[in-house]
Amino acid sequence: MMGELWAQMGSVMATVVFMYTIFERFFPPTIRDRLQAYAQKLTNHFNPYIQITFPEFSGERLKKSEAYTAIQTYLSANSSQRAKKLKAEVVKDSQTPLVLSMDDNEEITDEFQGVKVWWSANKVSSNPQRYNPFSYYGSSDEKRFYKLTFHKSYRDIITISYIKHVLEEGKEIEMTNRQLKLYTNNPSSGWYGYKQSKWSHIVFEHPASFETLAMDQKRKEDILKDLVKFKKGKDYYAKIGKAWKRGYLLYGPPGTGKSTMIAAIAKFMNYDVYDLELTAVKDNNELRKLLIETPSKSITVIEDIDCSLDLTGQRKQKKEEVENEEPKDPMKRNEEESSKSSKVTLSGLLNFIDGIWSACGGERIIIFTTNYVEKLDPALIRRGRMDKHIEMSYCCYDAFKVLAKNYLDVESHLLFGRIGRLLEDTEMSPADVAENLMPTSVDEDVEICLEKLIKALEKHKEEKARKKAEEEAQKKMEEKEKEESTKMKEINKEKARENVVKENGFC
Ligand SMILES: Nc1ncnc2c1ncn2[C@@H]1O[C@H](COP(=O)(O)OP(=O)(O)OP(=O)(O)O)[C@@H](O)[C@H]1O
Ligand SMILES: [Mg+2]
Numbered sequence: 001m002m003g004e005l006w007a008q009m010g011s012v013m014a015t016v017v018f019m020y021t022i023f024e025r026f027f028p029p030t031i032r033d034r035l036q037a038y039a040q041k042l043t044n045h046f047n048p049y050i051q052i053t054f055p056e057f058s059g060e061r062l063k064k065s066e067a068y069t070a071i072q073t074y075l076s077a078n079s080s081q082r083a084k085k086l087k088a089e090v091v092k093d094s095q096t097p098l099v100l101s102m103d104d105n106e107e108i109t110d111e112f113q114g115v116k117v118w119w120s121a122n123k124v125s126s127n128p129q130r131y132n133p134f135s136y137y138g139s140s141d142e143k144r145f146y147k148l149t150f151h152k153s154y155r156d157i158i159t160i161s162y163i164k165h166v167l168e169e170g171k172e173i174e175m176t177n178r179q180l181k182l183y184t185n186n187p188s189s190g191w192y193g194y195k196q197s198k199w200s201h202i203v204f205e206h207p208a209s210f211e212t213l214a215m216d217q218k219r220k221e222d223i224l225k226d227l228v229k230f231k232k233g234k235d236y237y238a239k240i241g242k243a244w245k246r247g248y249l250l251y252g253p254p255g256t257g258k259s260t261m262i263a264a265i266a267k268f269m270n271y272d273v274y275d276l277e278l279t280a281v282k283d284n285n286e287l288r289k290l291l292i293e294t295p296s297k298s299i300t301v302i303e304d305i306d307c308s309l310d311l312t313g314q315r316k317q318k319k320e321e322v323e324n325e326e327p328k329d330p331m332k333r334n335e336e337e338s339s340k341s342s343k344v345t346l347s348g349l350l351n352f353i354d355g356i357w358s359a360c361g362g363e364r365i366i367i368f369t370t371n372y373v374e375k376l377d378p379a380l381i382r383r384g385r386m387d388k389h390i391e392m393s394y395c396c397y398d399a400f401k402v403l404a405k406n407y408l409d410v411e412s413h414l415l416f417g418r419i420g421r422l423l424e425d426t427e428m429s430p431a432d433v434a435e436n437l438m439p440t441s442v443d444e445d446v447e448i449c450l451e452k453l454i455k456a457l458e459k460h461k462e463e464k465a466r467k468k469a470e471e472e473a474q475k476k477m478e479e480k481e482k483e484e485s486t487k488m489k490e491i492n493k494e495k496a497r498e499n500v501v502k503e504n505g506f507c
Helices: 002-026 029-046 066-079 152-177 217-231 234-240 258-269 284-292 314-324 330-339 346-354 397-408 416-425 430-437 446-504
Strands: 049-055 086-089 099-102 107-112 115-125 142-151 181-185 199-203 245-251 272-275 298-302 364-370 388-391
Touching: 029 115, 049 066, 049 152, 066 099, 066 107, 066 115, 066 142, 066 152, 099 115, 107 152, 115 152, 142 152, 217 258, 217 388, 245 258, 258 272, 258 298, 258 364, 284 346, 397 416, 397 430, 397 446, 416 446, 430 446
Parallel strands: 181 272, 245 364, 245 388, 272 298, 298 364
Antiparallel strands: 049 142, 086 099, 107 115, 115 142, 181 199
């Protein structure tokens, strides 16, 4: 009852405030603020309601408050249906070009666990002297804040649970709405300049997704399950005392979709991608600085880890080089040394993955890709570091069906059966299959494209058979040569024995 009464009083006040805003341009802010203060005191005297304000800027450096932004997002998502006065803004990095949020001095209600709360968007002028009644855009000294009002009997629910809920949901919506970014590391020579940072980014607009990713359906589902489990695993990781991170090793021949898979994972998880080019990192210290800047909810990628650095045998190789090298001009040698591969070491990388990085917040994914998994040091890819090893293999029938849907928009065709059988006998990468499926002119219909693929697969099969025959012939020749050489050795041995017998004159 009281709540209703106060709600009514609230709406009366809102009307007063509304009228007040109409005339606000004709009142100097000094008088306006004083009036507001008196009104506030009066209401506080009788008011059983609590108010919490969330200013737009906070701290000494007046940084935009994360809480304010999260509330704004939460209220935008919940209020644009109900608020009567909305403002439209172009928000940087958002997927939607225009974001609607409640306008200044507007109020909406929200409900949480059956408790009603009131949110209002407010602004005050912090520098009344600079008030300009004729300015259409208002003063640049205006301070904005959100005000949350609720009955004092619900203090605990609101301060402990509701505000947490609003902030978490606001951040979640922000994450979903924002554009993904692809970061690449800058060479350290540019780290210290004005406005230079360790990472530069572009908007990540890779068209790939798990729907368009061509691979065995069961394995795809298995990866998706693994990602979902990881995303929801905050409590689980905390319970088992493990850092909330997951490592994936993607390996397989070129063109089998390793980079495409990274894009699909980024999109599915809604994480930014930090593409770490190890050859541009000078030493372990730089590596540490770079990795420490990657935030949670991000994917750190090291592509072609086997080529990025000779992580397994850098020292050995250097030693061999020194032994075989001819003496060089010292100046030239110095130049070469500095431009040569970096001094990032396997232990530096592992220490970081296992150590400091695990301690700085959760929800991180690290992905290594390689064409030659057998070249990698087992320490780098052991389970626990690279938790899941995913083989990206040559195109199978399931993968072909996805590509046919992507490129030709067909889900079944008479020629599919033949293609399926040919794929079993060949080793063609999805990239090559896709290339053959792509129409090269407007005259090429589905059938022509599928036949083009069949021809390419048959050629591939023939080549494979020819190579196999050549290899077998080579093997046979080698075996024959080996046999002959063993025979010759036996004959020579026999001859040598005979000679010894002759020379010694006894048998
Ligand atoms: N599994 C796949 N699903 C969908 N498209 C694929 C797949 N594999 C390859 N492609 C197509 O082939 C192109 C090359 O694939 P991608 O770059 O992902 O291969 P990769 O395995 O990373 O190769 P590399 O080892 O050379 O880096 C992609 O742009 C994509 O169009
Ligand atoms: Mg790749």
